[in-house]
Amino acid sequence: METQSVRPILIQVDQCDNVAIIANEEGLEQGTMLSNGIFLQETIPMGHKVTLADLAQGDAIRRYNQVIGYASEALPAGSWVHQFRVELPKAPQLDELVYDDHPPQTLSPLEGYYFDGYRNPDGSVGTKNLLAVTTTVHCVAGVVDYIVERIEKQLLPHYPNVDGVVALNHLYGCGVAINAPAAVVPIRTLHNLAKNPNFGSEVLVVGLGCEKLQPELLLNAEHEPIAIPKQQIIMLQDEKHHGFQSMVNEVLTQANVLLGRLNQRSRERCPVSNLVVGMQCGGSDAFSGVTANPAVGYASDLLVRCGATVMFSEVTEVRDAIHLLVPRAANAKVASDLIAQMRWYDNYLAAGQTDRSANPSPGNKKGGLANVVEKALGSIAKSGTSAIVEVIAAGERPQRKGLIFAATPASDFVCGTQQLASGITLQVFTTGRGTPYGLKAIPVIKMATNSALAHRWDDLIDMNAGTIAEGLNSIEQIGQQLFEMILAVASGRHQTWAERWGLYNQLSVFNPAPIT
Amino acid sequence: METQSVRPILIQVDQCDNVAIIANEEGLEQGTMLSNGIFLQETIPMGHKVTLADLAQGDAIRRYNQVIGYASEALPAGSWVHQFRVELPKAPQLDELVYDDHPPQTLSPLEGYYFDGYRNPDGSVGTKNLLAVTTTVHCVAGVVDYIVERIEKQLLPHYPNVDGVVALNHLYGCGVAINAPAAVVPIRTLHNLAKNPNFGSEVLVVGLGCEKLQPELLLNAEHEPIAIPKQQIIMLQDEKHHGFQSMVNEVLTQANVLLGRLNQRSRERCPVSNLVVGMQCGGSDAFSGVTANPAVGYASDLLVRCGATVMFSEVTEVRDAIHLLVPRAANAKVASDLIAQMRWYDNYLAAGQTDRSANPSPGNKKGGLANVVEKALGSIAKSGTSAIVEVIAAGERPQRKGLIFAATPASDFVCGTQQLASGITLQVFTTGRGTPYGLKAIPVIKMATNSALAHRWDDLIDMNAGTIAEGLNSIEQIGQQLFEMILAVASGRHQTWAERWGLYNQLSVFNPAPIT
Ligand SMILES: [Ca+2]
Ligand SMILES: [Ca+2]
Ligand SMILES: [Ca+2]
Ligand SMILES: [Ca+2]
Ligand SMILES: [Ca+2]
Structure with missing residues (x-):
């Protein structure tokens, strides 16, 4: 045997495990002797598993003191346990899970830790002070992108306490089965996105007009509706708009008002809770x-x-x-x-x-x-x-x-x-x-x-x-x-x-x- | 009756139709007399339908000489046929459709029309001359957006014959059931997107490395693989990359090569075919x-x-x-x-x-x-x-x-x-x-x-x-x-x-x- 120049590093999570992972950045070569006297049967790359004992075909492979699978062939100690040698066990049967009502004890409280956040009217606290422009439908995304670029260049420099502007563009809102039972998921998601604490309980809504996800639905989808003044909802199909620049100007005007309000805010010391x-x-x-x-x-x-x-x-x-x-x-x-x-x-x-x-x-x-x-x-x-x-x-x-x-x-x-x-x-x-x-x-x-x-x-x-x-x-x-x-x-x-x-x-x- | 100031405009698509649509921009008011002597039973907005004859409940409503639904209540001539008064007919039964092998005759050929397009090596012709950056997975979208902005500002001005750069960002590529039968649709779509004739048979691929949609799959998904030199596939996890700027520089270098080639092209007169x-x-x-x-x-x-x-x-x-x-x-x-x-x-x-x-x-x-x-x-x-x-x-x-x-x-x-x-x-x-x-x-x-x-x-x-x-x-x-x-x-x-x-x-x- 040649002298080993590399010290093998193995991570065995639990002492009952019959595999460990190789932590050496270059992996370990065939023939390397591990600290437990086992020789590697083959070269094993970093992060991959080695058997710590002889496994017969069908034997359970244990990691985290759990069965992660079964050996699909005999794996003598020192073998590489790659994906093709591991048979997937059945998933835990949901019907057989029993709750025994012995949850972990409450961890001891920790006090005296704080962070500097933005307090919102609804009691939540943000880590940033952002203007959000949400949308009812993807049809308006191009217009919103155009306007957000204008806000970033022209308006934001005047509001140094505002951290930025976020377009909540998405691929939902129309051309979707809005009455399907599962539609509750995307609708609720878009509603709650607009409520994220980093938007300071403020939001600008840009909609089209003919979409399935109407602003009323977006804003009232959940128990606590998003209550914003009517002028913060801008609909591009609104008859008052004569042309694209009219839409742009209305959004910019409203953005200016919100930015003014957001700019009044500053960070306050808040408990980590x-x-x-x-x-x-x-x-x-x-x-x-x-x-x-x-x-x-x-x-x-x-x-x-x-x-x-x-x-x-x-x-x-x-x-x-x-x-x-x-x-x-x-x-x-x-x-x-x-x-x-x-x-x-x-x-x-x-x-x-x-x-x-x-x-x-x-x-x-x-x-x-x-x-x-x-x-x-x-x-x-x-x-x-x-x-x-x-x-x-x-x-x-x-x-x-x-x-x-x-x-x-x-x-x-x-x-x-x-x-x-x-x-x-x-x-x-x-x-x-x-x-x-x-x-x-x-x-x-x-x-x-x-x-x-x-x-x-x-x-x-x-x-x-x-x-x-x-x-x-x-x-x-x-x-x-x-x-x-x-x-x-x-x-x-x-x-x-x-x-x-x-x-x-x-x-x-x-x-x-x-x-x- | 007051004198009518507005000339009613009705559009009846087929002479067998029993409804017509009101074309007047302001709609028509209750009591308006139509040219056929019918009086409107109620005010009807622009684009909406009016009955041209008395319909009993259950009668077929015909437009385009087709049944669009059934009257859900009695609708005397001059009634507004809005959505709640129309019962949805059954969809045509697919099993009952018979093909009789009498397709429309071939239309007479039209010659002598041309446009100026960009001819591609594969025989297709583009209407624009664009650099496309496609992606295997959404994980790289932020990096690609960053780079595309750099390309637009720093590189494009040197290539006046190139119309722009397009990031083919998408929300696919990982965290998806790539072996599900229906996965063929998004994979084929991304493959063929990269082949769009407006990209001049050139494409730059930016991938991550650990994603499910590997570049080989993206490029070879269909019968005609996308054959590009290896250096046009840039993987962010590649070990040669030390840090973000290294990734950016590699993409910019390759973009420069492609832009140089695209810049050689010019529009040629092509038949409309x-x-x-x-x-x-x-x-x-x-x-x-x-x-x-x-x-x-x-x-x-x-x-x-x-x-x-x-x-x-x-x-x-x-x-x-x-x-x-x-x-x-x-x-x-x-x-x-x-x-x-x-x-x-x-x-x-x-x-x-x-x-x-x-x-x-x-x-x-x-x-x-x-x-x-x-x-x-x-x-x-x-x-x-x-x-x-x-x-x-x-x-x-x-x-x-x-x-x-x-x-x-x-x-x-x-x-x-x-x-x-x-x-x-x-x-x-x-x-x-x-x-x-x-x-x-x-x-x-x-x-x-x-x-x-x-x-x-x-x-x-x-x-x-x-x-x-x-x-x-x-x-x-x-x-x-x-x-x-x-x-x-x-x-x-x-x-x-x-x-x-x-x-x-x-x-x-x-x-x-x-x-x-
Ligand atoms: Ca359509
Ligand atoms: Ca459509
Ligand atoms: Ca995970
Ligand atoms: Ca994850
Ligand atoms: Ca993951």
């Missing part, structure tokens, strides 16, 4: 579940202890770990709501003749994730350890503070849009493969799951949790740093990379109903 | 089917006679007139393809627990359209009188020239995107209520169905067909003018209003499959 933070992962790898996501979970617990609202989401990515979430439900209603959301999605996928195996993506697999079970176990780590106090459907707003399951698709841009509608004012986004994700309405803190990405994308990634895998930091240390960065970003004291470059996704409203 | 024109209506009213749409139909016949390709679409809007389209199929295959597309959509709507009555929109109804049957009869007028030579599914490219039914949703922005993918290089868009619709990749000629709209929106509407209702022009005259404007716009000699203001919709790719 006024924060609403969304957690998401995207472009995950095998490190997500051992570095960034647990660190996010630690920060999530800190936020919950401060009385803040924390949302986690991504139904298809928690589906295979639902048996671990149901026991964390604060009460039987929450447990049954959790199961109902899983069932809704099972049916939705079945109607499209597909299933949960559609996730993970090729990049997830390249990053070492064998299947959706392994992905789910890593994904739920973002939720920390506290009780789940409420479940909300896509685009709903929570009634409670604490840890909320906001049922959204896992798609990064859809989850982002839906959490925005549910009222988040900041999002934490973990990524192993890397994505330049950003939202214009709120700051997004991007955290790398591995140092290689954090170093390569040093002007896109805001925090590195990869040092956890290298043994340089504990989960608690990175979690604490993230908590502090959340307060700094929410206070406007620290800018995220997406904000600095102005990198923003478009809104992507979840519409499970047909279009016409 | 090289044109591919899409027809669409949006924000329709009761005039659509008697002014603009028949004029479009006339222009459509002229284009077909020149050997051009003409597409009409909007499945839910032709569904109720399918019995009039099947006899126009050029052969039995076309007839059965037409019926198959209707059936697909019936099933799609049923799966979403809705049906064809989801169309028309409130604005359509306000404009006088009682239901989807009446809308359909007006909508198919855009197709003219020629034989339908081919039916293509959403996002497919036709194999034949002549009149094509391109099966797309009726939604304006989705139909636009799908027709773009099917290769149109110009679109004609008729509207009665008015919409500022536009596409960045191709010119869109907007035609008003009524003069009121054309006058009010004189800097958004390119042509007025309302003079047909006023008796000032014939359908043939307006159709001929439209044909001439099509050639002028396709040649770059005339700019549409959307081009002048830069008003463009985002792309809205049809995805009937679930998202995850």
Whole structure:
């Protein structure tokens, strides 16, 4: 045997696991001896799994002390456990889940943490002071884009206390089956988007006139209607408009009035209980579940202890770990709501003749994730350890503070849009493969799951949790740093990379109903 | 009776019709005497229908010499036939449609018409000379938007022969059930979008790396792969990229090369047979089917006679007139393809627990359209009188020239995107209520169905067909003018209003499959 120049780094999450992941950035070569005396049967890339014992065909493969699948062939100790060697287990049967009413104990309260936010008339608090222009229908998007550019160039310089202007453009509003049962989702989403706390309870509505989603429907879709003066609703087909410039001028005039009001506002010291933070992962790898996501979970617990609202989401990515979430439900209603959301999605996928195996993506697999079970176990780590106090459907707003399951698709841009509608004012986004994700309405803190990405994308990634895998930091240390960065970003004291470059996704409203 | 100051203008499409529409801009008041001696029972707004004979409850209401519905109450001559007085008839039963193999005779060829276009290596001809940046996944949209702005400001001024740069951003590519049967639609659409003739057979691909829609899939999705040099595919997760500016620089470098090549091109005289024109209506009213749409139909016949390709679409809007389209199929295959597309959509709507009555929109109804049957009869007028030579599914490219039914949703922005993918290089868009619709990749000629709209929106509407209702022009005259404007716009000699203001919709790719 040649001398080993590389010290093997293995991450075994639980002592009962029979696989571990290789943390070395270059992977490990065939023949490498691990600290437990096992020799690698083959070369294994970073983030991928190695067997720690001899597995026979059909044996359970355990990670996170959970069965992530079954060996599809014999895998002697030191084998590479790639996706084609792992048979997908059945999803937890929803009918068999029982709630035993022993939720986690309430975490000890944490006091004395504050951030500087914008207080709104409705009691919510924003992390930014933005003018929102919402729309009833995509037909007006071109006009709104044109006007937003004019607002940015001509008006904003006169209102230094306003952070920007956001066009809530979307692909809904007409040419859609607005009476289909599932249409409630996009309509509620658009309604609640306009209510996001970062818009200061102000909003300008631009509509066309003949669309299915009439302004009355958009504004009154939910229990608490959006009450705005009539002049803040501008309809392009209104007979008073003679030509395009007339439309532009009316919107600019109204924008000026709102900007004047928004400009009067300033940041005030607010308790952290006024924060609403969304957690998401995207472009995950095998490190997500051992570095960034647990660190996010630690920060999530800190936020919950401060009385803040924390949302986690991504139904298809928690589906295979639902048996671990149901026991964390604060009460039987929450447990049954959790199961109902899983069932809704099972049916939705079945109607499209597909299933949960559609996730993970090729990049997830390249990053070492064998299947959706392994992905789910890593994904739920973002939720920390506290009780789940409420479940909300896509685009709903929570009634409670604490840890909320906001049922959204896992798609990064859809989850982002839906959490925005549910009222988040900041999002934490973990990524192993890397994505330049950003939202214009709120700051997004991007955290790398591995140092290689954090170093390569040093002007896109805001925090590195990869040092956890290298043994340089504990989960608690990175979690604490993230908590502090959340307060700094929410206070406007620290800018995220997406904000600095102005990198923003478009809104992507979840519409499970047909279009016409 | 007081003296009548207003001369009543009625439009009765067919002499067998028992209703006519009121063409007077202010509508007509109760008591007005029509030229046939009938007095109005009530005041009727412009575009709405009046009964020309006494109808009993249950009597068929006829327009276009077709049954558009049944009287839901007794309607004496002179009554207002609004939506609540019309019972929706059953849709034509698809199983009962029989093709009798007597398609319309081939129209006489028309020669000697040309336009100045950009000839492509693949034989197609563009109406513009654009650089396209396509994307595999929405995750890269923020980066692409950033770069396109840089290209517009820094590079384009050096390439005077290039008309612009288009980012083919979309909300697909990941977080989607890419193996669901219906996923073929969005994947094919994105593939064919990149092939639009206005991009000169050149395209730059920006991808992330971990997405489900990998570049290989995007480029090879259809029979004729998009063959581009490897360096035109830029993946943000590529390990060679150290930071954001490295990504930006690589795209700018490649853009520069492509712009250099595109800048060598110039317009050449091409026969009209090289044109591919899409027809669409949006924000329709009761005039659509008697002014603009028949004029479009006339222009459509002229284009077909020149050997051009003409597409009409909007499945839910032709569904109720399918019995009039099947006899126009050029052969039995076309007839059965037409019926198959209707059936697909019936099933799609049923799966979403809705049906064809989801169309028309409130604005359509306000404009006088009682239901989807009446809308359909007006909508198919855009197709003219020629034989339908081919039916293509959403996002497919036709194999034949002549009149094509391109099966797309009726939604304006989705139909636009799908027709773009099917290769149109110009679109004609008729509207009665008015919409500022536009596409960045191709010119869109907007035609008003009524003069009121054309006058009010004189800097958004390119042509007025309302003079047909006023008796000032014939359908043939307006159709001929439209044909001439099509050639002028396709040649770059005339700019549409959307081009002048830069008003463009985002792309809205049809995805009937679930998202995850
Ligand atoms: Ca995720
Ligand atoms: Ca993901
Ligand atoms: Ca995600
Ligand atoms: Ca239409
Ligand atoms: Ca349409």
